[in-house]
Amino acid sequence: MGEKVYNGILIGILVISLGLLFFANVSAITGHATEAVTTSNVSIQKFLAINPSAELETGIVFEQIATLPTTNDNATHNYDGVSSATKYYINVSTDSNTQVDFCILANAGLTTDSVDVIGLGNETYVTNVTTSNSTTPDVVNEISMTTGYIEAATAVPVGNTSYWRFFLDVPVGQASGDYNNSVSFKGVTVGTSC
């Protein structure tokens, strides 16, 4: 009799434990549905494509400097387009559905192989959306490059172009040499931070 009671208690504990385990892990709710539910859905797609002019893709080359100091030394294609327009530009494809902001950065100041540096603040740019001629974009509005992305051209419409000019100041005493760096352009949806 004692054995039977003992077994009965063990079976009871086993059943209760399994029952509690079941209810602890079951989360489905059943019931009689009284409402019909449907979903509404919308998907928003964005796409943008850019391409640089051949001159900009090849790189920004500055004219030979004869005397120091020099201010606003021109990049070679700043004024050699039609009506002295710049040949440095970036197109926003018609196969885009959003206006584009352009961001720019330089990885470092212009540097020689022997680590002589023209400080990054001496390399500047100016940009204008949709128009370029002898006075636009104007060097008066030049901005120094930085090593972090900054917003340069904003809200360039689909199918339109942003125009750029680049300038270089070289201080007195700068060592002779071939100075280089990298400049990156990034297109982002209008209003997005760089």
Next chain:
Amino acid sequence: MRGEKFVVFGIAFIFLMGLVSAGIGISWDKESSLVPEKTKTCLTYKVYNPWPDNAYAKIELSEELQEIISSAETEIKFIPAETYNTEAIPVSFCFKTPNIYERDCWIGDSLICKQDCNEEMKVYAGEVQVMEVSEDEFQSGGAGGSRTMMSVSAPLKIRVQCITHKRNYSLIYVVVALIAGLLLGLNILKQRKKNDGKGKKKVVIEEEVVEKEEKSVVKKKGKKKK
């Protein structure tokens, strides 16, 4: 005359082609994803090139997203000329969110836990960047110059969801059930052995009784004959 026209046209064509360069585009339909802790999720962005030249592009994720990325297609992609947005090439990234929210556990970090989710939602915000890889070598000249690089980017946010739950006692129920089951099993085995022993004894006793009866029958028969 025809020949001259052909030459002029040919020169103009070559000149115009020299002005055209490749470009890159990015297409996306999702900028953020809400993902529970310790969960893997994958997102797909697309790259395209509607320009008349072929392009090569490398897809990268910004530093903020590197922490949780589990797999990405990082090889340089070839994007043929005139690949429009409708034919864009998909690129996938997968992320695995870590355990970041506080849990109150009785045993270690993961057993018999509850989670109240009192903290602010953790967001990994960065961008997907498609960078054009140029085959042209930069030729500096004059005072030097800057090599240029083009890219397009799209924002991406991974929000890590905290799921509130009460303390989970499943482990305790399992342990108790196992112990009860084990004890019950041992008891049943013990009883069976006991019963088997009793059963054998009964058989022996019965056989002895039968033997005795047979002997007494034989004795009786023997007495009758006499």
